[in-house]
Amino acid sequence: MKNIVLVLGIILLNSCAAISENVALYPIYKSFISSLGEKEHKKSFEMLSSKNQNNLLKSSSIKQFSNHYPVLSSLNTVLLKEIEHFENISSKNGCLTVNGFDSSKEPTSINLEFIKENNKWKLDYTQIMYHGSNKEFPIIATCPARL
């Protein structure tokens, strides 16, 4: 009987781990957007990768989040209307693409790249794409381009 309970326990733990690993990126994005809207800088900061966190702390403090990350901190104002999103998770990273329309009602996408740290997805890089036409909307999850 003890053995059966032990086996069931292990199965249950494994399934929890699997669920944890397959957490969708879109809810994380929405949570980040929400923290920006509510100006909860500490929460926004904690959702960044350690590289980005260290980058901020090296020269300023969490209070300076908006000044240090002017583009990231304005992500909540980019898409006035969302129409769809795609995500792709690999062993190295996770990429999320959100399509929609900006304040000029023109087609716009946000590409986000997450990396896993301590079994949690952390935001590492973002790209805002202002498209010339709806035809340019990505139809798959696209990792942000870096120059």
Place this chain on the structure above:
Amino acid sequence: MTNRVQVKITIAKLIELAYSKDKGLTTKIVLSKGNFKLKVSPNGNATISSSAGILTFRGDSALQALGAKIKNVSISFTAGEDNNFSYIAMFSFSGAASISLSGSLNMEKLITSCSGLLCQAARLLQRRNKQNKAREMELQRIMGY
């Protein structure tokens, strides 16, 4: 906040700055047949180039309105008909983000017409930079340099 309009105006301002540095060469580069590129490095040095030549100028004053520290800018222009160009621009910021924008503009209209708001803004920008430089020179003289 950096939005689509600000990015578009920044692209136009960069072209205006090139034009104000060397009207003849910029016109030659822009209106030559084929494509051309505009790049800005982290130190604010900008180049506009095509098979017709290359022009170097300071581009940082055009980038100030974006309100974020720029790492690199790369804009590729592709020639269409009647001096219409399509472009793909990429602005890379130091804060883990980039902005890309695709669009089109009539280059001849932009560089030959100086009655629009854009040109006025570019002239104001240049005048302000000149005024700032003049003030700096004055202060240097006052301080005995």
